Amino acid sequence: MTAYEKLKAARHSHRPTGAEYIKNIFKDRIELHGDRRFGDDAAIIGGIGFLNDIPVTYIAIDKGADIESRIKKNFGCPKPEGYRKALRLMKQAEKFSRPVICFVDTQGAFCGADAEERGQGEAIAENILEMMGLKVPVISIVIGEGGSGGALALACANKVYMLEHSVYSVISPEGCASILWKDASKVEQAAEVLKITAEDMKRLNVAEDIIPENFDSFGEMCGNIANLLYRDVKELSALTPDEIREERYERFRCFGVYSENK
């Protein structure tokens, strides 16, 4: 598959949404709402549940399964109150020493006058800052689209996984094409040069590993994801809170390609 074909697969409306992964991976779930500041953004869902025998906080960007819910969820483009809700749940998880599991699926943070008014940039900045300081294990899985800062705001994790046909990018290929070639239709080339596929992420160490997709046996696929998460949570929980934080810092500290004449 080309990068563009993977982009289309990642955006496909029949792909399972964040809510479906949550339903299949965690037991005895209690959903929690609201940012305690402004509202409850339906684009981000979260709560507490058991991962096997360990209580965890789960958070997902959810695109919605039908047209009605997609409209309500702004097609998975979170507003500032969504990011603040996610942060509230993460800080709560830290208080009770619960690991945090995030599912990322967004073309990007919501672009609108209301989002700007309520500080979209500040909300994402605060999430990234606080996530980099969390003293509990954080694991993020990109299940569809990982669109720019709006995705990173839920992906400053100790471990990041990509589903086989998910993508992660600094800018939408459409946006890149219109800047680069003044032609938004050159999406295919843009997807290629931006290097957005799961394989690219693994090669660049942006992701630890790629999770195979098998939507025909979705229950089994989620079982495998649960096993993977459980293994990681166990491994990370053996570290002290400060070590967990430091491990995450070192993970991100390595990113960058440059030369230096000393």
Place this chain on the structure above:
Amino acid sequence: MLDAIRGRLRNVLTPETIQCKSCKAEIPKSKLKKNLMVCPECGTHLRMDARSRIALIADKNSFKEMFSTLQSSDFFNFPGYQDKLEKAQETTGENEAVICGTLKINGQEAAVFVMDSRFIMASMGSVVGEKITRIFEYAEKNSLPVIGFTASGGARMQEGVVSLMQMAKVSGAVKKHSDAGHLYITVLTDPTTGGVTASFAMQGDIILAEPKALVGFAGRRVVEQTTKSKLPDNFQTAEFLLEHGFIDNIVPRAELTKTLSSLLCLHKKKEAECNDSIRKAQSRTA
């Protein structure tokens, strides 16, 4: 040597007047520079390059540059990137879009990073991310406050997802510096947008902005497309952010040095510590 030639080339190639972007007045370059790049006709704060900014706030000869030899590379073979880098280096005489170091402001020591929008719109790639991360790490180790002047078009798409990761890398260093109890002041200058707004620009303990500076996350045109109603004239300006509670204050350029040195003083344990360093600075310049 190369820099000297570049400098001479710049003088030959660039015109002697600059047009104010607001009132369109043609202002002699020298007059504008003397007026801190503030239009004498209408008061608009025009963009200022990084070296001029440092000269504006730093005590004489106090600035010591760090990490100046870091250079970007076109590791994705991205169309046109190598060319863009070379042209930016040629026209600015700088290696990259941010300058870092330590300086004194009215005797108060601080670490500083200053972004320069002339360099590929000060987009954030590996080098910008690395230099800012290093200055926070240095400041934490040496118990220094950080003052950051932001200006940026956002992440540098030519470095793909690696540029996105810089947002997390820098933020990690900001968080460590902050948790150690040190002060971070950001000064948002025109324009601060995208991934820089969504990371270290908005992470200051105290956030200042220059008058009328454009500050936002999404581009105005993109917002216009999704918003049915007309956007207010001051949308995404410093004044708009102040009104909505996202910045501490707007500071005209002429008052910036005084504001920054006062803030640094107010973060000492006692007033006397601050007065001592001011006296020392005054006796040095006298």
